[in-house]
Amino acid sequence: MITEIEITPEVLARHNVTDEEYQRIVRVLGRQPNLTELGIFSVMWSEHCSYKSSKVHLKRLPTTGARVLQGPGENAGIIDIGGDYAIAFKIESHNHPSFIEPYQGAATGVGGILRDIFTMGARPIAAMNSLRFGPLEQVKNRSIMEGVVAGIAGYGNCFGVPTIGGEVVFEESYSGNPLVNAFALGIFKKDQIFYGKATGVGNPVIYVGSKTGRDGIHGATMASAEFDEESESKRPNVQVGDPFLEKLLLEACLEAMKTRAIVGIQDMGAAGLTCSTCEMGGRAGTGIEIDLKYVPQRESGMTPYEIMLSESQERMLLVAEKGREEEVFQVFRKWEIDAVTVGQVTADGLLRVKDHGVVVAEIPNAALTDEAPIYQRPLRKPTPVSSAPSPKSRSPRLACGPALRKFLSSPNLASKEWVYQQYDHMVRTNTVQLPGGDAAVIRIKGTEKALAMSLDGNGRYCRRDPKRGAQIAVAECCRNLVCVGALPLAATNCLNFGNPQKPEIMWQFSEVIDGMAEACRVFETPVTGGNVSLYNETLGEGIYPTPVIGIVGLIEPITHVTGSWFTGDGQVVALLGQLTAPSGEYQAGLEQSFSEVEREFRSLGDAYTLWANRLPCPPLDLEQEQRVQRACLEGIQNGLVRAAHDCSDGGLAVALAEMSFSNFQGAGRGAHIDLGAADFPAGVLFGEYQSRIIVTVDETHWGALQKIAAGHGVGLLRLGTTGGDRLTIQDGSSILIDEAVAELESIWRHSLGQYFQR
């Protein structure tokens, strides 16, 4: 055994290993670890790999269902979509690397999630991402965003997966800590699924893909610590992506799997060779022995410590059937990719690492995986974030037309065209609904099915009320799917929070899990996997608690796909759900928020974001929400609904404006809307009440839609008629908004891009 460097408190601190954890390591091994072993423990017991703070809470999420073929614990969750097909999907964060080096951080985030999908045997057919940045008025935030978007584009476009949707949110709390959550989905036949298990004692362990270098050493540990002024000097910890190699790796892996000579496979992501070896052994209850001299290396003189902890990208570890290695090698040779046997599966349950025959690390796999530390960290409810209601009860009458223009120009509400036009969102010729709709939709070739998917989060609601905020995220995500005609099937989540050692943060986390669990049960969307990202703090300042949920839905037959734009003149515009909600508290909050930022509506800045941050978390009744969604879906499935749009950020007025635009510039059409008399029109127009969907139907179908709404016991309010080139909204006799659609559209379409033309 090599014990060249003494394990001192400084060495432990550098590895983010506590004294208590060190004692545990000594107990497990029955001796002191050497530096390589300490490195291995430190990454596997890092928050990023072990989920040590979150595990006790994650157990409360529903994870099973009739369609779930694989729940949490594997590289990705798997869902049965009927017929021969299954889908694998997951979301993962790459927040920390994206702050330090935006382009490569985001690119390798995409690369990592794609490998998680194809390592299971599925061909990636869709990618999405959920991005959060600080306000674009700040140069630094613009440069981070520009880098992140270019990184996602650079990787996904070259790899050949369409990036078809997601969300982009701007808020001050993400200024020093952007969130980059990448989602991918793949498809395969049900009998083609591969797992990350090292079964079969004596089977060869094969390393394939890129050579190992010194890049990304300790990435997982970095992602488990807060940022400080020194963080930017950690740039060498960020890996560099090679999407071309990943594309070859994809084709080679899928082709090699067809030989049936592969028994298990896992990608090398965070904690690289360490994580893939011990996890594959851990899942199968076997041991793995490797000799580092066989590992392809791109630099000379790498130590065992460096090789085991490297996070070089585009690498996979696979276990093949003994004696059939050559079949695998042949495929990788065709694609000109390294593939070499580095060791074998053993019966002793140990991860044994040799360097030229000398044992340099020997650790029980279970100690690194299932038996890693789990913490029940203390929780404390923080003082609620609320602007104490001022006695002033009535906001001044807001000029609604200018306010709508202002809203549409906010980066948070404006078209994200500037972003998604940089992504190839059409490759693979499956994209049925272009980005910009309520949810992304792709067809499944050779079937009558289509898949819809959406990512949703709302840090500003969760900050006010983490539990309800999380429920709203799930509700809105399902609502988005229903609007395009899909039945929500299953979920994946990315939980972005601050430092879990702060009881207030841990309380937020626990509340979010409770809310998400309850909502996912109601909507019957089990959580099949995901990722937890903690320590999202810079200089002690945490981000808003930001759970992001990704839900996949099924549209069958594909003819049910519904868009969110007005499709013709003379159609009835109606609201499913209630115009407002009977909550005095929310109403008061709305009024106050308007009065507080009234001035902002006359200035140049982003008034919507300032206003929205002052809004309370809106009320939500899960059961009512579900009834609205069911009514909408039935209306679509019965062929009545011509367009459907979720009413959320920016409220009814923004939703109506969005419906009057089109995917194609200048192809929009107007509508005439009458809300009836409202005593607080700005609240009705812009309030972010939940459980509302705007639909359009032909006049002849109005009666049928009424029957459906009544059948589900939900409100259906006739708002007006489509047509003309203006969006006109009145309450009874007075006109609130009367704007040319083309002008609103121009504001909405170009506002975001203008920040980057400065």
Place this chain on the structure above:
Amino acid sequence: MKFGVLIFPGSNCEHDAYHMVSKVLHLPVEFIWHQSKDLKGCDAIIVPGGFSYGDYLRTGAIARFSPVMEAVRKFAAGGGLVIGICNGFQILLESGLLPGAMLRNRGLKYVCRHVHVRVESVETPFTGSAQRGDVLQIPIGHMEGNYFADDATLRQLEDNRQVIFRYCTADGKITDAANPNGSLANIAGICNEQRNVLGMMPHPERASEAVLGCDDGLVVFESMVNSLTLVATRS
């Protein structure tokens, strides 16, 4: 009548082209690996889009050295139909099968969106079923689609009516605003002097089915089929 779709390391639109031929045109189609020295008796070759060799050196610059390109050169010299789409166009430029070069888009960003192109000449096997002046809505998706050629080459292209598609407005006007990447003379697609090799940046295979929102691109492939049928009947 059989189509061949080339695969280079990093091609990523090969499945799309294959699907379009087999499932939309209902015709035989075969993949041809970049190391292949023959074209398996195919009657038309599609050089698909993607990022051959990662586009790391210059788009198409490495793919041109693939053994299969020698076979394509011979095939084209004998009058065989070759269409290069997006990265395929870039490969044909680098191979010298078409004149000119690609620069980075003038916005310096990758652009993926629907654009309009005007059919400038129907005297090619790729546009024979269209009408001159037809406006087609077809998506683009590229970083280097800013077509460039020197004055003499451009003049030659124009004189020989080798410019087949130009970026235009929805109503067919050739304007700078309708040019998504800064291409010289709004050029979106050109053919060789013999008119049997076409390169175009827009992806007609992405606009060949109504379910994808648009099937304006289909005319390109239908034209090829008609032209090949005609040749077959004549001989």
